[in-house]
Amino acid sequence: MKNTKTILPVTATGLSVFVLAAILAMVAGSAIAKPPRTEQQMAQETAAYLQSVAKGDALWHDGSLGTNGLACGNCHPDGSASNPHTWPKYQTNLGKVGTLREMINWCITVPMQGKPLAYDSEDMIAMESYATYTHRGVAIAPGKDEQHGAVPVYGGPGYPAP
Amino acid sequence: MKKISRRDFMGYSMKAGAATMFTGILAPTATSFFGYGGIAEAATRKIKPFTFAVLTDAHLYDIKNHKFDGFLEKAVDDINKLKPRPDMVLYAGDIGQSGKEAELLKGKKILDKLKMPYKVIPGEHDYYLDMGKAWRGLFGDEHWSFDHNGAHIIGMNSILVPDFWSMAGLTPKERMGRMEELECHRCGLWGVGDKQLEWLKKDVKNLSADTPVVIMTHSPLWNYYPRWNFQTHDAPEILAILSKFEKVVAIHGHVHQVVYNKMGNTVSAGLLSTSWPWPYPPVDLPYPDIRMNRVDPGDFEDGLGGHTLDVTAGFDGTMNYRAFSDLLPANVKRGIKL
Numbered sequence: 001m002k003n004t005k006t007i008l009p010v011t012a013t014g015l016s017v018f019v020l021a022a023i024l025a026m027v028a029g030s031a032i033a034k035p036p037r038t039e040q041q042m043a044q045e046t047a048a049y050l051q052s053v054a055k056g057d058a059l060w061h062d063g064s065l066g067t068n069g070l071a072c073g074n075c076h077p078d079g080s081a082s083n084p085h086t087w088p089k090y091q092t093n094l095g096k097v098g099t100l101r102e103m104i105n106w107c108i109t110v111p112m113q114g115k116p117l118a119y120d121s122e123d124m125i126a127m128e129s130y131a132t133y134t135h136r137g138v139a140i141a142p143g144k145d146e147q148h149g150a151v152p153v154y155g156g157p158g159y160p161a162p
Numbered sequence: 163m164k165k166i167s168r169r170d171f172m173g174y175s176m177k178a179g180a181a182t183m184f185t186g187i188l189a190p191t192a193t194s195f196f197g198y199g200g201i202a203e204a205a206t207r208k209i210k211p212f213t214f215a216v217l218t219d220a221h222l223y224d225i226k227n228h229k230f231d232g233f234l235e236k237a238v239d240d241i242n243k244l245k246p247r248p249d250m251v252l253y254a255g256d257i258g259q260s261g262k263e264a265e266l267l268k269g270k271k272i273l274d275k276l277k278m279p280y281k282v283i284p285g286e287h288d289y290y291l292d293m294g295k296a297w298r299g300l301f302g303d304e305h306w307s308f309d310h311n312g313a314h315i316i317g318m319n320s321i322l323v324p325d326f327w328s329m330a331g332l333t334p335k336e337r338m339g340r341m342e343e344l345e346c347h348r349c350g351l352w353g354v355g356d357k358q359l360e361w362l363k364k365d366v367k368n369l370s371a372d373t374p375v376v377i378m379t380h381s382p383l384w385n386y387y388p389r390w391n392f393q394t395h396d397a398p399e400i401l402a403i404l405s406k407f408e409k410v411v412a413i414h415g416h417v418h419q420v421v422y423n424k425m426g427n428t429v430s431a432g433l434l435s436t437s438w439p440w441p442y443p444p445v446d447l448p449y450p451d452i453r454m455n456r457v458d459p460g461d462f463e464d465g466l467g468g469h470t471l472d473v474t475a476g477f478d479g480t481m482n483y484r485a486f487s488d489l490l491p492a493n494v495k496r497g498i499k500l
């Protein structure tokens with residue numbers, strides 16, 4: 001396997017379903033129909049998304065969100081145990097049914113003694129991008145109290161395949 | 163301050179599961195580990211029983227009154243209060259976080275409060291700022307061995323990686339920064355290297371096969387999850403050198419969790435940190451019953467702790483995890499037979 005950090009799996013089926021939906025919308029004469037995007041446009045969108053993942057990766061690891069030297073990566077390598085596929089759910093530390101973003105802020109403010117991010121900020125979205133990207137392909141399990149070790153990564157320089 | 167803990171609330175599935183899962187299948191015994199029907203046990207030379215303590219992975223920061231300072235102090239106090247007092251303390255690496263001398267010095271000052279002798283090996287967090295210079299200045303040799311009550315005890319530096327920094331033109335600080343990330347993408351797999359293998363060969367050459375051997379490394383001597391360097395690439399060579407012994411007990415830090423394995427004549431146990439716990443990586447555990455519960459992130463001490471290892475006359479070891487919080491399923495709490 002390759003170092004999956006560098007590739008985004010846009011599947012052929014996902015693509016054709018989208019194109020089909022776009023064509024159907026046009027045939028139906030829907031006012032919100034968009035013309036099918038070009039490959040170049042889609043590549044740009046993918047790049048924008050991956051940029052958000054990369055930004056999240058950096059914030060996850062550089063400790064800049066906290067004040068005590070800790071980074072999310074200290075305790076959540078590869079995004080593990082952030083369990084993005086389980087949210088929203090009841091989380092005891094939040095004391096209610098909450099969202100992934102609320103829990104991200106909880107970990108910023110409690111174990112890392114930092115300032116919470118605005119929920120709609122670019123940084124918060126990047127954090128969510130990284131957490132979900134490291135769990136791509138994992139079945140969503142809302143409400144489930146489960147710990148997930150993130151998607152296994154075997155590739156990369158020096159790292160053998162299984 | 164602590165209201166209802168997350169674990170109390172959720173009734174933690176692990177615990178509930180553990181209760182049913184483990185009835186009848188208690189921690190395996192030394193005989194079942196080796197499958198020799200007790201031959202291994204009988205063949206190992208009788209020694210004078212002893213207890214030693216193990217601490218690891220304090221990850222101290224060069225920040226005043228950092229919470230991790232207190233956790234190492236707590237573990238040291240805990241060991242000092244034990245009666246009878248353990249004969250010695252082994253420390254399995256990652257005293258510091260960023261390899262700074264100030265971190266290592268802070269750690270040494272705390273460890274010096276131990277009322278028994280202690281021996282240390284380096285972890286990657288101690289090392290890659292100055293390639294172990296400050297560490298060696300404070301703690302001495304990176305590998306060592308000594309005899310105690312008839313057992314042979316070995317410590318080795320298992321975190322040596324091939325040079326990834328010179329070609330990339332990294333500063334020492336950048337090099338350390340990369341190694342600080344568990345999932346360092348460009349650091350490669352680590353091991354003890356040929357020099358230490360040669361040393362190990364000589365070190366055990368004149369020991370008889372019935373000598374009980376304890377070996378401590380920072381990383382596990384088996385391929386657990388290479389992505390996080392939960393491995394030692396030349397572990398097979400180490401195990402081959404030690405294969406002449408009836409029984410070897412291997413202990414390792416770095417994983418910040420309870421984990422267990424056996425490889426031929428060797429039983430291996432992972433250690434709790436005094437900084438933060440790690441979730442289990444996305445691979446199957448070889449002994450899934452020997453694990454810790456999930457951690458309550460609202461309780462900073464949860465997932466942390468120290469250890470004592472009891473060694474009997476027949477070299478039946480028992481690993482006792484001394485978790486700060488209520489972390490361990492009952493079978494682990496009773497002590498893991500090594």
Ligand SMILES: [Fe+2]
Binds near residue numbers: 219221255416
């Ligand atoms: Fe560590």
Ligand SMILES: [Fe+2]
Binds near residue numbers: 256287416
């Ligand atoms: Fe380590």
